[in-house]
Amino acid sequence: MAGGAADDADDAITGINVTPLVDITLVLLIIFMVTAKLIVKSESIPLDLPSAATGTSEVQTVLSIALGAGGETQVDQRPVPNDDAILTLANEAHTKDPQLRAVIKADSAVPHGRVIHVLDLLKQAHVSKIAFGVTPAPPVVPVPKPK
Template identity: 85%
Template sequence: MAGGTADDTDDAITAINVTPLVDITLVLLIIFMVTAKIIVKSESIPLDLPSASQGTDVQTVFSVALGADGQTQVDQRAVQNDDAILALATEAHNKDAQLRAVIKADSAVPHGRVIHVLDLLKQAHVAKIAFGVTPAPPLVPVKQPNK
């Protein structure tokens, strides 16, 4: 038995074997670590993150915000119209060839306007373009009735 020999059946058990407790704890730790990685990966979006050998490089982000009311902002400054983006993007790209652009459009903005801004950024030779989004709560799967 645990903690004793077969000869002393009348004596009390004075030692506890903790090996099964440690085994169960380690198995649970591994299960939690694996499931935590799966949960984190399933809710994240793939990103093209820059790599740097030194922490001194600062990344330039060219931000374009499109409002539902027709307003356009570039780097938090209002511009006359969407066509002014081309000149500003070209100027910013000439300063930094690794320029990254982020288009933040209201959900009510027409698709054609977003594509027009995307086309203007590509004309300015901005190769790395992303869309700003707000994370939505995870979708709950619909259960199918049993047949």
């Protein structure tokens, strides 16, 4: 007989058709992919971009702090006796320019705790725009796996 009607009502269903399940899964995948672009904002990385206005010649003040591996400290290329002197200099620079930016350049052999101490001193001086100076390195090229 035509139409696929079963002759015997006692026959059990022995196979499962997974095609509708795959179809639904693919549709949901496409929906999630499209909505993920809408959910994630284009500014997901917080950036502190400089502002510019036409016709002004405003120069940003940068406080440069260099930490040497031997314990020496320089602020704006002038040696200071110790790291705690940074607090006084940062306070003075912040009162002159509230938009002060600080750049910490530390030798790779400088202990992490010393860098955090300098960072803490800058935050105590209310300097909120802080960056770390680095030397650009060539990009790492992955080595292909042998087949």
